[in-house]
Amino acid sequence: MLLVVPGAIIARCGGLGWPAAVAVGPPLTYGAVAMAIVPFGALGVPWKVWSALLVPTAVIGAAAGLRAMLRRRGRPDDDLASVARGPALLVAAGVLLGTLLIWLAAARGPVDMESIPSTWDAVWHANTIRFILDTGQALTTHMGELRNTETHDALY
Numbered sequence: 001m002l003l004v005v006p007g008a009i010i011a012r013c014g015g016l017g018w019p020a021a022v023a024v025g026p027p028l029t030y031g032a033v034a035m036a037i038v039p040f041g042a043l044g045v046p047w048k049v050w051s052a053l054l055v056p057t058a059v060i061g062a063a064a065g066l067r068a069m070l071r072r073r074g075r076p077d078d079d080l081a082s083v084a085r086g087p088a089l090l091v092a093a094g095v096l097l098g099t100l101l102i103w104l105a106a107a108r109g110p111v112d113m114e115s116i117p118s119t120w121d122a123v124w125h126a127n128t129i130r131f132i133l134d135t136g137q138a139l140t141t142h143m144g145e146l147r148n149t150e151t152h153d154a155l156y
Contacts, residue, residue: 003029006056013063023091032059041139048136 007028011021036055037047045051131146132138 005029006032006060009060010056010063013060013067015067029056032056037138037140041137041142046136047132047138 004022004025007025007030008018008021010028010032011024012018016024032055033052036051039045040047040051127146128143131143135142
């Protein structure tokens with residue numbers, strides 16, 4: 001819900017119908033957060049619960065305001081709410097193919113974990129989340145501080 005709802009509301013304010021808005025909700029939520037991380041980091045705004053709530057709220061407010069402004073100018077919304085059949089079927093085919101491939105991978109069973117070095121990646125992301133929670137800094141240029149916490153030397 002936390003990943004889908006803010007982006008779906010942004011998409012709905014942008015004129016998409018509910019099914020399409022829910023489908024594009026996660027990437028729009030990620031996009032809103034990603035667009036905020038850089039200026040927040042540059043301005044020294046910590047990434048905390050209040051700032052994480054502020055970003056989607058501000059984007060939703062801007063999208064709703066833009067939509068209201070366009071409605072007052074007499075711009076029809078019909079073209080935004082409808083999706084052509086061909087592109088919709090292509091997206092549906094992609095979703096079904098992805099679902100089928102995930103199902104086949106799950107049915108095949110676990111693979112040799114030595115062939116997929118995912119343990120480092122999982123630890124890195126867990127530590128990154130902890131770093132953001134501890135410091136409030138989510139700017140990617142500060143992730144080097146996480147990589148060398150023992151000596152704090154430059155990693156050249």
